[in-house]
Amino acid sequence: MAxxxxxxxxxxxxxxxxxxxxxxxxxxNLAPFMRRNPIWPSTFPKVLSIFGIIASLVILLGIEKGEQxxxxxxxxxxxxxxxxxxxxxxxxxxxxxxxxxxxxxLFSTSAxxxxxxxxxxxxxFHVLIPVALIATGAVWYLVQEVLGxxxxxxxxxxxx
Numbered sequence: 590m591a592x593x594x595x596x597x598x599x600x601x602x603x604x605x606x607x608x609x610x611x612x613x614x615x616x617x618n619l620a621p622f623m624r625r626n627p628i629w630p631s632t633f634p635k636v637l638s639i640f641g642i643i644a645s646l647v648i649l650l651g652i653e654k655g656e657q658x659x660x661x662x663x664x665x666x667x668x669x670x671x672x673x674x675x676x677x678x679x680x681x682x683x684x685x686x687x688x689x690x691x692x693x694x695l696f697s698t699s700a701x702x703x704x705x706x707x708x709x710x711x712x713x714f715h716v717l718i719p720v721a722l723i724a725t726g727a728v729w730y731l732v733q734e735v736l737g738x739x740x741x742x743x744x745x746x747x748x749x
Contacts (some may be wrong), residue, residue, distance in 0.1 A: 593742055601645035608638030676710050693743040698725040 590603065611634035618700035623746075647653055685701040711717050732738050 594651075597645045597648035600651060604638050604641035605647055607634065608642065610640055611635045618736060674708055678705060681705055681708065690741065691745050693745075693747075694729055694740040695725055695742045696744065698728070 601749060611631045614633065615631040616624075616629055623629065653693060681701060681704055685697055688697045688700075699721050702724060706717050706721070729740055733740050733742070
């Protein structure tokens with residue numbers, strides 16, 4: 590069996606356990622007044638498990654397979670792809686997660702977007718910098734002000 594089918598089989602098992610938990614065990618401890626609500630805390634996990642099971646079955650049964658076209662990934666030739674860029678992006682994601690609290694959302698996210706764009710090959714700094722700053726500011730504003738979820742905008746050492 591191919592690697593993608595093994596991964597799909599593992600994900601199918603995880604989704605089935607996750608779905609069982611969402612359908613049968615999460616709602617048992619709900620308060621009586623919450624049982625009349627149309628949306629429960631388990632609604633999103635239920636939908637997510639159904640989509641995960643469907644996607645895993647599609648891959649496991651080979652429904653998405655067709656003839657290999659140009660541009661598709663050939664698992665036998667992984668060394669021909671840009672693994673260095675992928676590994677650098679993964680390391681950048683880890684660094685972003687570690688820097689988010691001490692350096693603040695605005696600096697960490699802007700730096701992540703700019704460095705990630707550089708890794709992927711963007712060299713137009715007159716486009717890269719404003720887009721990263723505007724996107725970071727827009728996301729911070731929406732999360733902080735519209736949704737009311739606190740995101741530390743500035744570094745810890747500034748005391749904000």
